Amino acid sequence: MPVLALSEPLQQLENHCRAFIMSLVSADVAHDITHIERVVRVAKQLCVAEQADMNIVLPAAWLHDCVAVAKNHPDRAKASTMAADKAISFLASIGYGAQYFDAIHHAIVAHSFSANIAIESVEAQIVQDADRMDALGAIGVSRCMKVGGAIGRNLYHPDDPFCAQRSPDDTLYTLAHFFIKLLHIAQSMNTPSAKAEAARRTEYMQVFIEQLKSEIG
Numbered sequence: 001m002p003v004l005a006l007s008e009p010l011q012q013l014e015n016h017c018r019a020f021i022m023s024l025v026s027a028d029v030a031h032d033i034t035h036i037e038r039v040v041r042v043a044k045q046l047c048v049a050e051q052a053d054m055n056i057v058l059p060a061a062w063l064h065d066c067v068a069v070a071k072n073h074p075d076r077a078k079a080s081t082m083a084a085d086k087a088i089s090f091l092a093s094i095g096y097g098a099q100y101f102d103a104i105h106h107a108i109v110a111h112s113f114s115a116n117i118a119i120e121s122v123e124a125q126i127v128q129d130a131d132r133m134d135a136l137g138a139i140g141v142s143r144c145m146k147v148g149g150a151i152g153r154n155l156y157h158p159d160d161p162f163c164a165q166r167s168p169d170d171t172l173y174t175l176a177h178f179f180i181k182l183l184h185i186a187q188s189m190n191t192p193s194a195k196a197e198a199a200r201r202t203e204y205m206q207v208f209i210e211q212l213k214s215e216i217g
């Protein structure tokens with residue numbers, strides 16, 4: 001994907017956001033600075049493709065996980081609201097345009113699966129799509145395995161790894177998370193631009209599962 005040139009004010013904003021994110025300690029190994037950078041890169045691409053407002057998309061993408069709560073934490077559903085509140089406080093502190101605050105706050109709150117918030121703008125759709133895209137493909141497989149290891153899940157059920165005869169349980173088995181969530185993400189994408197890429201990345205994950213089947217036996 002080509003690198004998109006930003007206006008000088010947006011480039012300065014990006015520098016501020018990067019420094020702010022780097023100053024934070026993530027509670028989740030899958031939500032580090034590399035995750036943020038990938039989400040921002042995809043969000044920029046989608047913003048141009050969908051002719052959305054970069055003044056909203058860029059800060060929302062950078063700050064969407066500025067409060068990270070572990071996947072198995074009881075406050076997980078509140079994380080995006082806490083992140084949105086923290087993001088607006090930060091943006092106000094650097095003098096960013098207050099006219100964008102409501103839209104940025106909504107985009108951050110609505111991006112989360114756990115929050116289950118209805119999306120009201122194309123900018124929010126883009127931030128959600130960009131974040132969900134990072135759960136797909138090779139990087140999605142890698143992040144899923146990182147999270148599973150961090151919270152002590154087994155990789156798969158020894159007698160039924162691929163949930164052929166049982167309901168998948170991703171509280172116990174990392175591989176079950178593919179069947180519960182990851183393989184269905186592409187169907188939840190909002191924008192046309194994201195749908196095509198999500199389908200391609202999902203095909204890769206299906207190939208991964210077939211390879212795993214051949215190795216497990």
